[in-house]
Amino acid sequence: MPKRYIVKLDQHKNLVSAAFRSRGYTPEEASDWSRICSDASWHGIQSHNAIKAMHLDTLFGSKRGGCKPGAQIEVIDSRFKATEVWNANSKCGPSVAYQAIDRCIELADKYGTGTVSVDNAFHYLWGGGYVLEAARRGYIGYTACTAMLAEVVPYNGRAPTLGTNPHSWSFPTTKSIGFPILIDWATSIVAMGKVQAVKREGGRMPMKCGVDAKGIPTDDPSSIVALLPFGQHKGYGMSLLDELLAGFIGGPIPTQRGRFCGDTRKRSTCFFFQVTHPDAIAGNHFEKGRTTTQNITNIIEDVLGHGNENCMLPGQLEAEAARQSSEAGGLLFTENEIESFNNIASESEIENLKLSELEICEK
Numbered sequence: 001m002p003k004r005y006i007v008k009l010d011q012h013k014n015l016v017s018a019a020f021r022s023r024g025y026t027p028e029e030a031s032d033w034s035r036i037c038s039d040a041s042w043h044g045i046q047s048h049n050a051i052k053a054m055h056l057d058t059l060f061g062s063k064r065g066g067c068k069p070g071a072q073i074e075v076i077d078s079r080f081k082a083t084e085v086w087n088a089n090s091k092c093g094p095s096v097a098y099q100a101i102d103r104c105i106e107l108a109d110k111y112g113t114g115t116v117s118v119d120n121a122f123h124y125l126w127g128g129g130y131v132l133e134a135a136r137r138g139y140i141g142y143t144a145c146t147a148m149l150a151e152v153v154p155y156n157g158r159a160p161t162l163g164t165n166p167h168s169w170s171f172p173t174t175k176s177i178g179f180p181i182l183i184d185w186a187t188s189i190v191a192m193g194k195v196q197a198v199k200r201e202g203g204r205m206p207m208k209c210g211v212d213a214k215g216i217p218t219d220d221p222s223s224i225v226a227l228l229p230f231g232q233h234k235g236y237g238m239s240l241l242d243e244l245l246a247g248f249i250g251g252p253i254p255t256q257r258g259r260f261c262g263d264t265r266k267r268s269t270c271f272f273f274q275v276t277h278p279d280a281i282a283g284n285h286f287e288k289g290r291t292t293t294q295n296i297t298n299i300i301e302d303v304l305g306h307g308n309e310n311c312m313l314p315g316q317l318e319a320e321a322a323r324q325s326s327e328a329g330g331l332l333f334t335e336n337e338i339e340s341f342n343n344i345a346s347e348s349e350i351e352n353l354k355l356s357e358l359e360i361c362e363k
Contacts, residue, residue, distance in 0.1 A: 002201060005338055005358040006330040012038055015345060015353040016050045022348040023062045025069040025092060032094040039129040041331040044321025047193030048126035051340045055196070056123050060148050064260050066267065067092055067122040073099065082111040085249070086118045090268060093124030097143075097271065101130045104275035105139055112280030118271035119250040123148050127168035128184035128318070130273070135170035135180035140276040143168050146246045146269045148258040152188045152227045155236035158215045160226035161254055163269075164188045165242035170315070172278065176296040179322075182315030187239035188227035195221045200336050246270035328361050 013034045020030035037050035060066035071091035075084055084103065088096045100116040107114025124130070127143045134141030147163025154162060164186040171181040189209035198205055199221035208217035210224030218224060229235030243254055251257075252266040260267060278292060286295045304311055325331060333341070338355050345354045 002334045002336075004332040004334055004361045005355075006328045006361050007333055007338075007341075007355055007358060008330045009038060011353075011355060012041070012050070012331050015341060015350065015355070016053075018350045018353055019050075019054060019344050019348040020057070022350065023057060023069070025062065029069060029092045029095050032098055033092065033125075035098070036094040036125050036129050038331065039132070040126040041333070042322055042325045043128070043132075043318040044324075044332075045126055045128070045318070046197040046337075047191045049337070051337060051344070052193045052196070053125050054344055056125070056148065060258050060260070061092075061122065066090065066148070066258065066260060082107050082113055083115040083117070086116060088118050088121045088268075088271075090120055090122055093122045093271075096121060097124040097127075097130050097273070098133075100271065100273045101133055101141065101143075101275065104141075104273050105134060105137060108139055108275045108277040108280070113274065113276045115275075116271075116273045117245075117249045118273075120266075120268045121145070121271050123269065124271060126184075127166050128170070128182055131168045131170035131184070132180055132182060134275050135172045135174075135182075138172045138278070140172065140278060140281075141168075141170045142274045142276075143272060144242050144245060145271045146242050146251055146254070146257065148269060150254040150257065151192060152229055152239060153211060153215075154240075155229055155233045158211075162187075162229070162236070162239045162243060163254055163257070164191055164227065165239040166191070167238060167242070171296075173296055173300075175293045177300050177313070179319035180315055181313060182318055184314075184318075185230070187229055187235045187242070189230045189235070190227065192227060195224050195227075200340070201334065242272075245272050324361075324363065327363070332361055 016034040016037050017030040020033045033053055037053050040048045062069050068090040071089040073091060074087040076087060078085060096118055104114035104116050130143055131141030144167050147165055150163055151160045152162040152164055153160050166186045168184040173181045205219040205221055208219045210218060210227045212218045212223040213225050229239055249270045251270040256265055257267050257269060342354045345351060
């Protein structure tokens with residue numbers, strides 16, 4: 001494992017918030033960018049940290065017209081009480097997502113479930129962070145979105161016509177097993193952010209997860225121009241699911257998204273959020289009179305029994321990374337990541353916020 005440096009949360013927040021404010025974002029939006037970036041790094045998510053967030057903004061964001069700092073969310077009139085549809089008007093993704101998950105929780109408290117779908121959206125970075133927020137507060141959370149670019153090849157195809165289109169679920173299982181179950185993945189074999197992270201560290205992918213310019217599968221992150229779906233037809237189907245949800249919400253064709261050419265065609269993404277109150281699905285007829293918490297514990301013990309004791313649960317890696325961050329007293333970054341942060345500081349003309357004289361994490 002590369003040497004890692006400890007960056008205090010306030011150091012990280014100040015640098016990231018200032019960098020986004022230098023790009024025209026409001027203080028509240030810059031704070032939301034910093035919040036989701038910090039949460040991702042706290043949980044060890046290298047593929048969706050602040051470096052990725054700034055990269056996305058450079059490619060598609062405030063200077064390209066894909067994101068409009070200070071934009072206001074419009075709630076569309078609906079006859080359905082437990083669901084809402086929002087027009088984000090290209091507002092920054094994390095600000096929209098945090099508000100959406102809060103609204104879903106409000107609706108779930110009243111109706112048992114709450115759904116918010118969002119049109120004209122901009123990338124929200126790490127979906128796992130929003131559903132974890134729901135799980136921390138005792139709810140079952142789910143989100144899906146379409147990616148900014150079509151960079152995934154359909155099963156048995158050769159041209160990228162799908163987004164990486166992640167799905168994220170989280171369950172309030174901390175009382176049962178010590179941490180929330182988090183099932184969070186791109187529908188490609190890996191996220192493009194992971195390819196970029198491996199390339200930044202000079203490594204190779206663990207498998208041939210993408211194709212080069214000739215359409216040949218490769219594990220060289222420098223040669224990958226498009227990604228392959230995980231599980232062949234299964235990942236393809238789950239990626240298509242996001243495209244269809246977006247289609248019903250109002251999203252454009254996948255190969256049009258994120259490609260700003262100065263015309264008026266729609267190029268935005270869509271979000272889908274759903275929160276369920278556990279009491280709304282409880283049959284209250286648990287075996288041997290167990291409580292919900294006891295029943296979940298019993299199920300997990302059975303899954304990990306029978307010789308499966310060394311298996312890992314979804315969300316366990318993120319929980320372990322969070323424990324390491326807590327013990328270190330800050331976020332953990334490699335030397336190459338620190339260099340990237342300092343480049344961001346220089347580009348944003350916030351030299352005073354560069355990261356220096358950092359403590360090395362010895363564990």
